[in-house]
Amino acid sequence: MSTAGHPTPDPADRPADRRADRPADQDAAGLVIALDGTSGSGKSSTSRGVAARLGLAYLDTGAQFRAVTWWLLQQGVDVHDTTRVAALADTPRLVSGTDPGAPTITVDGEDVSGPIRSEAVNAAVSPVSAVPEVRARLLALQRAAISEALATGRGIVVEGRDIGSVVWPAAPVKVYLHADASARAARRATEEGGSDPSATEQSLLARDAIDSTRATAPLVRADGAVEIDTTPFTLDEVVGQVVGLAEAVEART
Template identity: 70%
Template sequence: MSNAIVVAVDGPSGSGKSSTSRGVAVRLGLRYLDTGAMFRAMTWAMLEAGVPVEDAEAVAGRAVEPTIVSGTDPLAPTITVDGVDVAEAIRGEAVTRAVSPVSAVPDVRARLLELQREVIRQAVLDGPGIVVEGRDIGSVVAPDAPVKVYLTADPAARAARRAAEEGGSDLAATQQSLLARDRIDSGRKTAPLVQADGAVHIDTTEYTLDEVIDQVVDLVRAVE
């Protein structure tokens, strides 16, 4: 039997998922998977192919085409589409605007769910495990994960973090964009953003990154 651990980290944009997940993975020597990057990669592929992203049927029809590969080194995560490095491209404004409708397409979620579970399976087989971040990890992707965490933060704090990441973009506009994304993610029929059963809720607003990482690491060590 494998002693590998799976840590599921969910939460809305700006809650600290990526920084926390990578920090926990580095601290514990685990692999790391950013499922949001996979949805962004799929969105990038649709835009490159000229697929109208608001047309769910059109997106569904092309969802099986792109070959998306995610690297799992927390110190240097990578993402490619058909062999092309898209790590920078998927963070651009065009992909950011289009990722919500693409992510809501059931065929897209089914295709990426298969890829995500294969990455997790391989990490468990190889050991010592993986930290997986997203919006439906504890509820859909890895419901049997022994450690589930749901991160949130005050909308103003989330907006400030995201604006800083984007080089000082408009704070009010950033907050409105995050709240709009929350409504889409929480309201979609397939795999909505929810706090999974058994997940530990951590409000990161008043904590430093290291303090949040410490809390998640303690949760992992408690089940080892």
């Protein structure tokens, strides 16, 4: 199953309720798990594990921001030129696959799942993510993906930094993951094939600072989110905690 990948419509062409600061159908039946947190805290692995265990779809919103960043770099755009980035925000066609076992993302039909994890994209994604026009375009795609999952009755796990606070505030399960900076750096260094943990830690802390202080949709713990420090736990233990939260919510409905 894949999400809608069309450019964001002009706001003037949308119904009034879709211009509001909430998804129009956020009260639709179905399970939405909003999983936010800091870089390297285990969001992706946890989200995919939870989605697989519960039979839900999965959406990596960070991959969408990386995909836009990758495209801008391919075009030779200075990612610090906010005017230029804003003007091009609607140009690339993005499609996100929502299979937790094999998530994909394409830009104009090209699979960029690998290239978006490059060092060049790592270094450029924060300034791109802070541009309001980029966030607005991707917000529309993210809400469309959630609506699609709910319409099929499947439900979805969505990971990012503003899912519970901005993208889908009515999610019945909200989780905020974080971990000790050194632990996050060690995990990320391992994922990247043995990069310098010290340099990785500084990069993560810099990303935290940018994400937490940007003017549009900063990284915050959403109201009602359960906070989990993943530092002392294995991946299976963290997945189990989130699954337990979801099962408790479903038992009450």
